[in-house]
Amino acid sequence: MSSQAGVIVAMDWGGSWARTSVVNHAGELMWTTRVPTPQGTGSENMLRVGEEALLQAISWCQSTPILGIGIAVAGPIDVESGIFYTPPNLLELNGISLIEAWQDRLIYPIHIGNDATLAALAEYHLGAGLCQRKVGRDVKTLLYLTISTGVGGGVIDRGNILLGAHGMAAEIGHIKIDTSSSADLCNCGGRGCLEALVSGTAIARKTVNALSNRSETTILKDIDITRLSSQDVFTAYSAGDSLSERIINEVISDLARGISDLIHSFNPDLVVLGGGVTVGLSTTNLLGNLKSQISDSLMSERHKDFEIMYAQLGDSSGMIGASLMVQSSLQDI
Ligand SMILES: [Zn+2]
Structure with a gap:
């Protein structure tokens, strides 16, 4: 994938945890943290907690260029608008666009996808698919x-x-x-x-x-x-x-x-x-x-x-897939 220098801030937001990481161009997690998803506290607080986790990752990067933010979420989401459609495990975010909520404050381009779809992308390039290619x-x-x-x-x-x-x-x-x-x-x-x-x-x-x-x-x-x-x-x-x-x-x-x-x-x-x-x-x-x-x-x-x-790739596959999604968006430009 992309050979551009820089890192990607990736998040995997599920019903129990919001896991955030900084991922390099090879799909390696350089830094990672997780916070419990504050279920039942209202959408505003959910968005605040997610945003803080991303800001923490951005701040860890210091002067390393950030190529973009990739977010894997549990549930149906429109990948262009970033709007959730009745996500069973993040129901308080129903109808909300993470892109709209965060884009202005986080500056870097935000890309969003379904967590399982992005895990599939990660397995294709860097997990099970890679294992198969290694044996020809x-x-x-x-x-x-x-x-x-x-x-x-x-x-x-x-x-x-x-x-x-x-x-x-x-x-x-x-x-x-x-x-x-x-x-x-x-x-x-x-x-x-x-x-x-x-x-x-x-x-x-x-x-x-x-x-x-x-x-x-x-x-x-x-x-x-x-x-x-x-x-x-x-x-x-x-x-x-x-x-x-x-x-x-x-x-x-x-x-x-x-x-x-x-x-x-x-x-x-x-x-x-x-x-x-x-x-x-x-x-x-x-x-x-x-x-x-x-x-x-x-x-x-x-x-x-x-x-x-x-x-x-275990639990990291969603975040690795989110980082690959950002890299592939850069190649499209
Ligand atoms: Zn069903």
């Missing part, structure tokens, strides 16, 4: 899924984000998997979305429901259900717990169905999985099982010609 495998199209509290993702085609008309393409958590009228409710207000079936929240909810409805023996019986997490279910799965096996098998099957729909739509040659639930898949060695279920439902040998691997 070209990556043209990358499909990224992050599966944690919710499900998000992005598609990168030949190095560029697939944006859509308003920058909101690839809301892959909300593709419909279960179309029955009794399908699980989703945060978006719909039913049967991928997010409602395979997210960490969904796995915990399915398990709590099963525990209250069934009398079968399970090692999860004694667990405090108010604190039950998807990781507890994966741990019980590893121990051979039959209830957890049933739930995780259902999750793998729904996830495979979702990914095969996405492969038919985008024809990726690399599928990358990130997020907390992915850690569970890794510790239980379920990636091979998932890949074979996906392949079984694909229509052609060419669609089946893809690799699947875990994300490589």
